[in-house]
Amino acid sequence: MRKLLVRNARIINEGQITEADILIENGFISQIKSGLSDKDINQIIDADGQYVLPGVIDDQVHFREPGLTHKATIHSESRAAVAGGVTSFMEMPNTVPNALTQELLADKYAIAAQRSLANYSFFMGASNDNIDEVLRTDPKTVCGIKVFMGSSTGNMLVDNERVLDALFRQSPMLIATHCEDEATIRSNTERYKIEYGDSATAALHPLIRNEEACLKSSSLAVALARQHNARLHVLHISTADELALFTNQLPLTEKRITAEVCVHHLWFDSDDYATLGNQIKCNPAIKARHHKKALMAALMDDRLDIIATDHAPHTWAEKQQNYWQAPSGLPLVQHPLLLMLEFVNQGRLSLETVVRKMCHAPADCFQIDRRGYVREGHWADLVLVDSTQSTVVSKQNILYQCGWSPLEGHTFKNSVTHTIVSGELVYKNGQFLTNKAGERLAFSR
The missing domain is CATH 3.20.20.140 (Metal-dependent hydrolases)
Structure with missing residues (x-):
């Protein structure tokens, strides 16, 4: 069982901002609670000072x-x-x-x-x-x-x-x-x-x-x-x-x-x-x-x-x-x-x-099945945002294959530092850690 722990998260979810740790097991959020143990954890992300969003x-x-x-x-x-x-x-x-x-x-x-x-x-x-x-x-x-x-x-x-x-x-x-x-x-x-x-x-x-x-x-x-x-x-x-x-x-x-x-x-x-x-x-x-x-x-x-x-x-x-x-x-x-x-x-x-x-x-x-929220039992799709670190849109960091953006030259006051897709840390501080992580969405209809 693969486990990922996000510590000290400032979670924005369902109209509230709360602080807790998030334990992810085999793709899903298993616990949201402060002071979670890091025993047998494969990967730890310290989100201290950052927002964590779905x-x-x-x-x-x-x-x-x-x-x-x-x-x-x-x-x-x-x-x-x-x-x-x-x-x-x-x-x-x-x-x-x-x-x-x-x-x-x-x-x-x-x-x-x-x-x-x-x-x-x-x-x-x-x-x-x-x-x-x-x-x-x-x-x-x-x-x-x-x-x-x-x-x-x-x-x-x-x-x-x-x-x-x-x-x-x-x-x-x-x-x-x-x-x-x-x-x-x-x-x-x-x-x-x-x-x-x-x-x-x-x-x-x-x-x-x-x-x-x-x-x-x-x-x-x-x-x-x-x-x-x-x-x-x-x-x-x-x-x-x-x-x-x-x-x-x-x-x-x-x-x-x-x-x-x-x-x-x-x-x-x-x-x-x-x-x-x-x-x-x-x-x-x-x-x-x-x-x-x-x-x-x-x-x-x-x-x-x-x-x-x-x-x-x-x-x-x-x-x-x-x-x-x-x-x-x-x-x-x-x-x-x-x-x-x-x-x-x-x-x-x-x-x-x-x-x-x-x-x-x-x-x-x-009606997407178990996504869009930071909830226990839901798929772990999470984004960490640093509100103290700016992002300048430039040719050097545009990832679109077309290589351009109408936003070039603009400075945003926030930055995305980590992205977790279906429980897997895919993106960290400008680096991609895998070439495939996405799952097919299912719908509760």
Whole structure:
């Protein structure tokens, strides 16, 4: 039996900060108690002066494998995730080929089983013509069904009203949606191409993929979910306009309709296109400053349930193309915890809220089996944070395969020092101690 002891931990968990030791045995937390014996312990971590958090669960990433491995791989991006305190991820189906069959979905799980440092799950993709495959998905072993109700790659735009109705009516499991109205985006694109041609810049992005496109699509998804009592999770809310669709009158575990906000929609606004341009071009677009203020308020009052990244790496060369050709998406999975802790330093969030929205809430929302909390009997996914040690984002410490970040040059006031994944110490002070530690997530449904 392998034993790991974390001593003198300042544990942030379930709305409290407490001090105790944490004993980990064979992957699970066996005891949380002060003064635990170090007899027969294989490994000891002294967390004196540091915070110990449950591992961050990122419910929306794009790790690009298979088919787009010139941008990223499951191994490379899970390393970056672990270095940033993300111990579990849920990855999207718009890889190449798109994960639209059970066999293609199984292929991704097989890759992760061999190469992922973080715990993993993969969404089953929906299209206009694969509903039979979607309905074969096992709710206990797959995080959810992903429906692109806006522009996407390959055969993944679901715009057939009959198919959408059938998905919401028949799916026995969580449906996660990307909500942007395709017709609105196409109309705006045509208009701005005529007006700006090749001189267009990323500053046009929030005008093309505007509030109207988001609200129209999100409203449709919510209406379908209410009509069929479906379990809906709306990804990356980016506008103040959409917030009235969501409630804070129920506990998360009782909600049938939930919503996520991404770190970049809280951190950046449309003023940042002037300096970062295509680096922050993403879908849905980063919009005007008043939206990010409204999103933060909705996060605080529980209309928005989860914080995620929508990590979507592209090569630097791809991002240097003109606005129309440059792909959408930015790499973020190494830095979401540091970003949110910066809001703590600014007095805008509490440590307890960060843990609730990044760790507890994803576990509850997706009904993940025994993760997301520091509890006896739960998997030991833990992150140690040093609030006295700063982190400067630079080319030298960026672990994304794409090699760049829109956060380069920023100094965060905290650092991630240790990350434990499924009971194994994977990352310690900039060094990786293993090449594989992640387990497949299971779901209590």
